[in-house]
Amino acid sequence: MLSNSSKYAIKAVLFIAVNSKRGKKVMVKDIANPINVPKPYIAKLLQKLVKEKIISSTRGPRGGFYLNNENFKVSIMKIIHAIDGEKTLKSCMLSLDTCNEEKPCPLHNILSISRDNILKHLNQKTIEDLSNDINLGQSFLPL
Amino acid sequence: MLSNSSKYAIKAVLFIAVNSKRGKKVMVKDIANPINVPKPYIAKLLQKLVKEKIISSTRGPRGGFYLNNENFKVSIMKIIHAIDGEKTLKSCMLSLDTCNEEKPCPLHNILSISRDNILKHLNQKTIEDLSNDINLGQSFLPL
DNA sequence: GAAATAATATGATAAAAATCATATTTAAGA
DNA sequence: TCTTAAATATGATTTTTATCATATTATTTC
Secondary structure (H helix, E strand, O other), X not given: OOOHHHHHHHHHHHHHHXXXXXXXXXXXXXXXXXXXXXXHHHHHHHHHHHHOOOOEEEOOOOOEEEOOHHHHOOEHHHHHHXXXXXXXXXXXXXXXXXXXXXXXXXXXXXXXXHHHHHHHHHHHOEHHHHHHHHHOOOOOOOO | OOOHHHHHHHHHHHHHHHHOOOOOOEOHHHHHHHHOOOHHHHHHHHHHHHHOOOOEEXXXXXXXXXXXXXXXXXXXXXXXXXXXXXXXXXXXXXXXXOOOOOOOOOOHHHHHHHHHHHHHHHHHOEHHHHHHHHHOOOOOOOO
């Protein structure tokens, strides 16, 4: 469903969200270890996220990654789209183009409600929402 | 979530289920095209399913694949496990070992209910259930 | 404005998944 | 029992995903 890359990206973004408060920036080398992802790999993903305006960065000494106010409003789905592309999550569980409500595939009837719920939540929840949860101790970022 | 291989396997099993009624067997070459999967590839998957006793086969002239009564009782999940392995679907959405109800990861709270529902349905529904749906015109096997 | 520090760009390598090809074995039917 | 038709076993190739490495560019600070 989600590629490793998307999972890494989500973890990294949330890590930045909770660790870059008040102008303090976070560097790649400080992200890679705690979220358990190889440094050069996460660096590449972060660059893509910057291009898509999902996170922000500055170069040079005291530089690093951070989130501005707009970044905080971005949905989790947008992170996934930036990394995995648009169509990954959209197709039906059997990847059938022809599957729809009128002509459902055999899995459609039993799975589509739950599936649509997952998509709905990924679209609704923002980086801000999830980092608030973490800050309130309602969820955790162990790695 | 599901690998291509699992999707192919599910499609193939259902195709066999609805096309091998009353002792008639289905051959690889007759499966590959309608379900839109390369023949040598689906052949390999079918062999694995036979070993796991999810489907049945006989060799030689008039041979092919079919389902016996026990095969029809197999859950969809078992097909997925046979092809993708046991752990693929079990891990949390961020693949965190440490994620659980007491210490949920940031996505856990928003997705776990829908996710558990999907797993529950995949465990409950049998090949028989889904092929009945198809036979009753409640779902379709276009490809 | 020079040195140091950080992201960025580019690309090489490795591992896994998907695809393709071929030789072997088994069973049926003449 | 010989021929044929089918699955089965094995493995080679290609593509995608994941990982690793290095050179370049921008920004701060002295």
